[in-house]
Amino acid sequence: MPSEKMLMNGSQTVGEAAVRAGCRYYFGYPITPQNELPEYLSARMPEVGGTFIQGESEIASINMVLGASVSGARTMTSSSSPGVSLKQEGISYMAGMELPAVIINMMRGGPGLGNIAPSAADYFQATRGGGHGDYRTPVLAPGGGQELVDLTFEAFDLADKYRNPVLILGDGLMGQIMEPVVFPDFIDLKDLPEKDWALRGCKGREARAVFSMILGQKGELYRHNLDLQKKYDRITAEEQRWETKCPENTELIVVAYGSAARIAESAIEELKTEGINAGLFRPISLWPFPLPALRELSKQIPKVAVFELCLGQMVEDVILSVGERSEIYFHGLPGGIIPTPAQVAEFLRSIVKGDGKVGRRIEV
């Protein structure tokens, strides 16, 4: 049965959703601003017969995830920016070994230790692979609240479907805000497709190994990478997700994701009263980026305003999507502050007035 409506913060929401999506193995290392997630699961996992381990580091934790994943379990870890940097080694190995897992990043200000306030400066790291080697990981960017529940379920399904790590990219703001959510019923682990590649001991079959080192002299690694690329091409074709809120009279598209999109939505509402008709295009899958959808939309509405909680990362994907045909404006706020709708409204007004006071025009 689905749950009653519950009031929970974003981090706890992801934790409960993961449990209901069949995750029984969580490994993580504390870091602000996502500690409510491991704290929640440290109490919740034992209730459902699951395992919670506080690893000695993010590196150890992601490798415990690797071990649980290769054993056939649904498993996850969570962290915030500096910790996710440490996990990149394990993510690269899992991509090479084609192992599913879900990794949560509640982003905070960087570089280095930065601070603990929300940020969206890990877009490049998340969408371009992050670790070494020629690989990609699907990246889902919830808008918060109920979508944290829905996308956590989807993340586990995608990870299993493609045998690939999947990232959920939130931020410190989303992790802390309390919102009403409803959880679907627990999935039955027995209903999940059999993982015939998992290691459970070789009783009744040949022994097998799962590895990422491919030394053969006959182009084995070359072929492995081509196979991985085919998988990434399939994901690109089939797994793009976005939301468009552009009424008929929209004169300006705001492109934003995650918390930035929610802030932008408030600004868009505010501007309606001033007769400025802005719409929202919200990428939900950051990789694969919903490039064709944005391209089509920009053919009808050529003014595109990009708003990010960093100084310009997703804007590169927007440029790739809309090209030189559009007028692209960018406004970014460096991480480490709590942004307000008023700041976005100023940016959009500035575009309409053409005074160039807030944000900047991107020359392609």
Added chain:
Amino acid sequence: MSTDIEYKKIFGWPESLKHNPTHYCPGCGHSIAHRLVAECLDEMGLREKTIGVPPVGCSVLAYNYFNFDMVEAPHGRALAVATGVKRVHPDKFVLTYQGDGDLAAIGTAETIHAANRGERISTIFINNAIYGMTGGQMAPTTLLGQNATTAPGGRDSRLHGQPIDISSMLAVCGGVVFVERCALTSVKQIRKAKKAIKKSFQCQLDDLGFSLVELLSPCPTNWKVSPKDSWDWVNEEMVKTYPLGVIKDTTGYEDKK
């Protein structure tokens, strides 16, 4: 006149080893260690329920030789990966097989914390005091004065620190029930090593805690000596820094003499 002869198999190829020639150098200890692990798994009936984790280093390709399920780990992370495996499969037998660089340098944190948690895992630790696969660089266990390609004048304690005795460090961890150091350089020691490995495996089967067997292992190629001299060097020099014997035993097992 006819004689009935009854044949009994007294020696053979362990089922836990594949029939693949290894890439190990002549005189290397890995082949002996592989054989011992395989014999113990066979004799204890564990092969079909074993999941092994090889290291990064010379034995990274151990899954080409061992005939049971294996999962590769990033360098040093074997015991973190093994932790994940064992937590999902508490009823399976999980072992790591790691060299000194993997276990005592880059993976020190993972090693100590898995041991301290008392993970029900058995670890085979190959100490050859050198980095083999990368071509003879200094290991955390390289002896003072021993030459390495990154310690060209020999290891100097002021410059490089002392050789690390990680087995003794692990012995002070509460989750550890059994640690023994053996050598692969005499028939007597090889037989002792096999006994120690079996005991370590038994600790896991009896759900006692973490256990480790350290094996002093010759590397004639990177020590730049003959196989014969490499055995002598283990027996005469290496044992001075790494004395053989039981380092910790809280198992309560009565050893059969």
